[in-house]
Amino acid sequence: MLRLCPTLYPLFSLFFISCFPFLKSELPASQRATLLDLSKLLGSWDVDKNPNPCSWKGVGCNFDNSSVTDITLSGSSLSSDNVLPVICQIDTLQALDVSQNSLNHIPGEFIELCGAISGLRLLNFSNNRLVGPLPSFVGFKRLEILDLSFNFMNGNIDLQLAELISLKSLNLSSNSFSGPLPTKIGRDRALEQLQLSKNQFRGTISEDIVGYMNLTFIDLSSNYLSGSLPLQIGNLSKLEFLILSANKFSGAIPESVSRISSLVRLAAHENRFIGKLPIGITNYVKNLDLSYNNISGSIPVGLLSKPQLETVDLSHNELEGPIPGDVSSSSILVRLRLGSNMLNGTIPATFGKLQKLMYLELDDNKLTGVIPNELGACKILLLLNLAQNNLEGRLPSQLGNLQALQALRLESNNLSGELPLEIMQLRELMILNLGWNSLNGSIPRSISVLNRLVKLNLQGNYFVGAIPDTIREMSSLMELQLGGNQLTNPIPKMPEKLQIALNLSSNRFEGLIPKSFVGLTSLEVLDLSNNQFSGEIPAYLVQLVSLTELNLTNNQLSGVIPPFRTWVLLDTKGNPNLIPHTTPIDTSPLRKKRKPIIVAIGVVVVVALFISAAFVIFIFVMTKRYYKGNVHDSEGEVPPTTMVIQGKQLSLNVIHRSNIDFSEAMEAVSDPSNIDMKTRLCTYYKVSMPRGSSYYVKKLKWNGKIVQPGSRDKFGKEMEVLGRLNNSNIMTPLAYVLTTESTYLFFEYAPKGTLFDNLHGSLGNVLDWSSRYSIAIGAAQGLTFLHGCASGPVLLLDLSSKNIFLKSLKEPQIGDIELCKVIDPSKSTGSLSMVPGSVGYIPPEYAYTMRVSPAGNVYSFGVILLELLTGKTAISEGAELVKTVLGYHSKQNQKWELQILDNSISKTSPYVRSQMGAVLEVAISCVSPSPEARPKMKAVLRMLLNAR
Numbered sequence: 037m038l039r040l041c042p043t044l045y046p047l048f049s050l051f052f053i054s055c056f057p058f059l060k061s062e063l064p065a066s067q068r069a070t071l072l073d074l075s076k077l078l079g080s081w082d083v084d085k086n087p088n089p090c091s092w093k094g095v096g097c098n099f100d101n102s103s104v105t106d107i108t109l110s111g112s113s114l115s116s117d118n119v120l121p122v123i124c125q126i127d128t129l130q131a132l133d134v135s136q137n138s139l140n141h142i143p144g145e146f147i148e149l150c151g152a153i154s155g156l157r158l159l160n161f162s163n164n165r166l167v168g169p170l171p172s173f174v175g176f177k178r179l180e181i182l183d184l185s186f187n188f189m190n191g192n193i194d195l196q197l198a199e200l201i202s203l204k205s206l207n208l209s210s211n212s213f214s215g216p217l218p219t220k221i222g223r224d225r226a227l228e229q230l231q232l233s234k235n236q237f238r239g240t241i242s243e244d245i246v247g248y249m250n251l252t253f254i255d256l257s258s259n260y261l262s263g264s265l266p267l268q269i270g271n272l273s274k275l276e277f278l279i280l281s282a283n284k285f286s287g288a289i290p291e292s293v294s295r296i297s298s299l300v301r302l303a304a305h306e307n308r309f310i311g312k313l314p315i316g317i318t319n320y321v322k323n324l325d326l327s328y329n330n331i332s333g334s335i336p337v338g339l340l341s342k343p344q345l346e347t348v349d350l351s352h353n354e355l356e357g358p359i360p361g362d363v364s365s366s367s368i369l370v371r372l373r374l375g376s377n378m379l380n381g382t383i384p385a386t387f388g389k390l391q392k393l394m395y396l397e398l399d400d401n402k403l404t405g406v407i408p409n410e411l412g413a414c415k416i417l418l419l420l421n422l423a424q425n426n427l428e429g430r431l432p433s434q435l436g437n438l439q440a441l442q443a444l445r446l447e448s449n450n451l452s453g454e455l456p457l458e459i460m461q462l463r464e465l466m467i468l469n470l471g472w473n474s475l476n477g478s479i480p481r482s483i484s485v486l487n488r489l490v491k492l493n494l495q496g497n498y499f500v501g502a503i504p505d506t507i508r509e510m511s512s513l514m515e516l517q518l519g520g521n522q523l524t525n526p527i528p529k530m531p532e533k534l535q536i537a538l539n540l541s542s543n544r545f546e547g548l549i550p551k552s553f554v555g556l557t558s559l560e561v562l563d564l565s566n567n568q569f570s571g572e573i574p575a576y577l578v579q580l581v582s583l584t585e586l587n588l589t590n591n592q593l594s595g596v597i598p599p600f601r602t603w604v605l606l607d608t609k610g611n612p613n614l615i616p617h618t619t620p621i622d623t624s625p626l627r628k629k630r631k632p633i634i635v636a637i638g639v640v641v642v643v644a645l646f647i648s649a650a651f652v653i654f655i656f657v658m659t660k661r662y663y664k665g666n667v668h669d670s671e672g673e674v675p676p677t678t679m680v681i682q683g684k685q686l687s688l689n690v691i692h693r694s695n696i697d698f699s700e701a702m703e704a705v706s707d708p709s710n711i712d713m714k715t716r717l718c719t720y721y722k723v724s725m726p727r728g729s730s731y732y733v734k735k736l737k738w739n740g741k742i743v744q745p746g747s748r749d750k751f752g753k754e755m756e757v758l759g760r761l762n763n764s765n766i767m768t769p770l771a772y773v774l775t776t777e778s779t780y781l782f783f784e785y786a787p788k789g790t791l792f793d794n795l796h797g798s799l800g801n802v803l804d805w806s807s808r809y810s811i812a813i814g815a816a817q818g819l820t821f822l823h824g825c826a827s828g829p830v831l832l833l834d835l836s837s838k839n840i841f842l843k844s845l846k847e848p849q850i851g852d853i854e855l856c857k858v859i860d861p862s863k864s865t866g867s868l869s870m871v872p873g874s875v876g877y878i879p880p881e882y883a884y885t886m887r888v889s890p891a892g893n894v895y896s897f898g899v900i901l902l903e904l905l906t907g908k909t910a911i912s913e914g915a916e917l918v919k920t921v922l923g924y925h926s927k928q929n930q931k932w933e934l935q936i937l938d939n940s941i942s943k944t945s946p947y948v949r950s951q952m953g954a955v956l957e958v959a960i961s962c963v964s965p966s967p968e969a970r971p972k973m974k975a976v977l978r979m980l981l982n983a984r
């Protein structure tokens with residue numbers, strides 16, 4: 037201000053004296069000329085309409101418009117660096133923001149010219165495509181803020197930043213820098229913010245860091261840093277955020293950390309820290325996350341009593357001894373996670389004082405005693421997880437006071453007594469797992485009032501009597517686990533929404549398999565094993581279109597096993613009177629006796645086939661009338677009483693538009709022999725169009741739920757947006773048809789099937805490493821594209837190797853991109869996703885967030901990478917692939933990679949072996965248990981490309 041005044045005064049007087057037409061000061065001619073040059077290069081400013089550059093978008097001037105101080109060209113599609121030296125001609129520049137462009141180089145001329153600008157304070161090159169090593173910054177005496185995050189820079193950092201004497205904020209996160217952490221950052225050590233996360237830095241944190249006394253923010257997460265933390269780190273007395281997660285740090289957490297009175301957040305999860313928790317570690321912090329380490333000893337008394345604490349996560353360590361019960365009634369603790377330790381003793385009754393608590397997880401410990409009644413006072417609790425302990429006694433009726441509770445997990449304890457009726461007050465409950473306890477009595481009729489319940493697990497208890505017939509009113513229920521009890525007939529009608537599983541195994545059911553199961557058209561797993569069911573296996577079970585697993589072992593069933601589809605995993609062991617349907621009509625003497633039965637059955641089958649064929653033809657004729665009249669390659673809306681509501685082309689591609697024939701497609705989907713594949717949420721038909729080419733027509737399940745009449749327009753709009761997405765690695769919908777029964781989408785046909793089939797399934801192992809690597813890159817490209825969509829990220833609800841389709845062995849396409857639009861769980865059913873993803877691909881945070889997120893997609897993608905690397909399925913040998921791999925990883929054995937990688941591939945050459953090693957590291961970072969520690973898709977893609 038003071039410096040400006042002398043220049044300002046003469047300018048003003050000049051205007052007055054010369055009677056200049058307007059009373060405004062102007063930019064000096066040289067700056068005007070520079071900006072006009074820039075305008076030509078950028079072609080973005082309308083010079084004629086707006087002669088004053090200070091009014092141009094992205095140009096900032098000082099208060100009297102006599103000089104340019106800020107240039108902001110963020111998101112201007114810059115790809116050529118020739119504008120940079122021109123900008124540096126503005127010698128009054130204070131801030132330059134060229135973030136979110138496609139620059140790939142910082143020219144030497146820029147460093148030279150801009151380095152000489154004495155007032156330059158801020159440079160933002162974030163989110164570009166900068167490659168190569170960090171340039172040496174010479175000059176830039178006043179530069180305070182340097183942001184180079186989200187680029188592709190690599191190499192070591194040595195003295196390139198040493199000259200930046202005023203630097204206060206350095207952000208190099210999400211690049212590929214390697215080597216040791218930079219230690220020489222600005223001679224004056226004025227640094228306040230240091231962000232180096234998501235690179236490949238190795239080695240230890242030097243004691244020198246303690247010399248940067250003004251540091252307030254340190255983020256070193258997601259690198260390969262190791263060794264112990266400097267003991268004197270506590271001398272950084274202004275530190276507010278210390279984020280060290282997802283590295284390989286070891287040793288104990290230094291006691292001195294607890295002395296930093298400004299510290300707000302300490303996150304050091306996913307490292308190899310050992311030793312005890314420093315006493316006083318929570319003296320000042322609000323957020324503490326030390327999960328996934330090897331910290332031992334007991335939890336210090338007083339740790340939870342600090343009034344400023346908001347979240348504490350010490351799960352997955354080796355903590356033992358009791359949980360300290362001293363908590364303050366003014367506590368603002370929101371989340372407490374102590375799961376997967378070896379804690380013993382009882383659950384402190386004082387936890388009832390935690391009035392702000394929303395998440396309490398004490399699972400997988402050695403806790404004993406009863407569940408304290410006082411917990412019922414935690415009024416806003418959403419998740420209570422006390423599973424896998426040794427808790428005993430009855431379920432306290434006070435739990436009924438937890439009116440906000442969404443998930444109650446008490447499985448694998450020794451709880452006894454009857455189910456208190458007060459539990460039925462938990463109207464928000466979506467997950468109730470009481471399995472593997474010693475509960476008894478009958479299942480109350482009133483359980484049906486829990487109408488938001490999605491998963492109900494009562495298995496492995498001593499429940500007696502019949503299943504209440506009210507159960508069919510539980511309209512949200514998708515999984516019902518009642519196995520291992522002493523339940524008896526009658527079996528009531530089940531809720532039709534059941535999808536994930538119906539388990540009635542190991543009870544005392546008898547008689548015929550109930551006819552009412554015919555309505556369970558979404559059900560995937562039906563387990564009736566270990567009962568006394570008798571009679572024949574009803575033929576309608578074959579018609580349960582979603583069924584993938586049917587367990588009938590150890591019953592008294594008889595007759596011929598009906599012909600189930602090849603994808604149904606059928607187990608019929610222990611039914612001595614069952615006859616396999618595959619038995620050929622054999623004329624050998626030994627089989628002769630059976631022949632009449634088989635012939636009779638053959639006749640029955642033929643008749644049945646005939647009848648169903650006739651039925652199909654009937655439906656055909658009926659429906660065809662509508663199609664012919666109403667669907668003409670166009671958008672004709674017809675009254676909802678008819679079959680087809682709407683059919684519409686989405687693709688602009690003329691070839692697809694002329695190929696796709698809606699009537700032909702609707703005929704084809706009524707014929708089950710056209711089913712190409714089934715996934716959890718849809719059925720794919722291969723349909724050959726009259727002009728010769730084939731398409732996938734995909735039928736979405738959960739009709740009605742997906743497209744409600746009111747939201748038809750919205751659906752159409754969403755599909756149009758998706759139809760316009762243009763990326764070779766995603767399957768975009770080409771057209772759709774809505775009928776009163778279903779929703780059909782049209783896609784290009786993928787001749788090579790799914791990645792799952794090619795890796796594990798019917799198509800055998802045909803993928804060499806170069807194909808697998810191309811698939812990894814292509815899928816990452818598709819996902820990066822989807823997450824970065826201009827209209828908002830497109831998330832995958834159920835990403836697995838079963839919805840990566842192969843156009844060729846090197847060209848993957850991500851399918852099912854529309855699911856999040858048509859069944860957006862966060863929009864349609866509150867906070868719980870109706871689609872829990874496929875087992876093996878579900879990120880662990882799902883247990884409490886219950887939301888699909890970009891980080892969740894990254895996790896699922898990591899599982900796919902692991903499949904490509906190991907050749908194993910996401911669930912193999914009964915365990916999640918992620919757990920198996922992380923198990924080997926944590927053992928720190930030199931050879932662990934060899935034990936994991938697909939031998940048939942990794943042994944082909946040392947080059948392949950080392951590339952697989954690099955991709956494995958990417959996969960490991962994707963499946964990090966903590967969502968924050970996972971890289972973004974963009975970074976994943978970059979890391980994969982770097983592995984080349």
Ligand SMILES: *[C@@H]1O[C@H](CO)[C@@H](O)[C@H](O)[C@H]1NC(C)=O
Pocket residue numbers: 060061088090091097099100101
């Ligand atoms: C500076 O330029 C801006 C944009 O054209 C204008 O709104 C503002 O009034 C000018 N300020 C002075 C002091 O001339």
Ligand SMILES: *[C@@H]1O[C@H](CO)[C@@H](O)[C@H](O)[C@H]1NC(C)=O
Pocket residue numbers: 110133135136160161162163181183
């Ligand atoms: C740099 O630009 C990015 C993207 O526009 C923005 O998110 C970031 O906050 C900016 N950095 C600084 C230090 O202003």
Ligand SMILES: *[C@@H]1O[C@H](CO)[C@@H](O)[C@H](O)[C@H]1NC(C)=O
Pocket residue numbers: 224225226227250
């Ligand atoms: C640290 O910050 C203080 C207060 O802002 C300032 O006076 C001091 O010069 C800074 N130290 C360094 C080394 O820049």
Ligand SMILES: *[C@@H]1O[C@H](CO)[C@@H](O)[C@H](O)[C@H]1NC(C)=O
Pocket residue numbers: 356357358380381
């Ligand atoms: C809890 O465990 C500690 C050590 O692991 C042991 O010394 C103590 O006796 C145990 N306490 C109870 C109540 O079991």
Ligand SMILES: *[C@@H]1O[C@H](CO)[C@@H](O)[C@H](O)[C@H]1NC(C)=O
Pocket residue numbers: 541565566587588589605606607
């Ligand atoms: C069927 O159930 C039995 C007994 O419950 C079990 O041993 C068997 O593994 C199950 N079969 C399949 C295919 O899961």
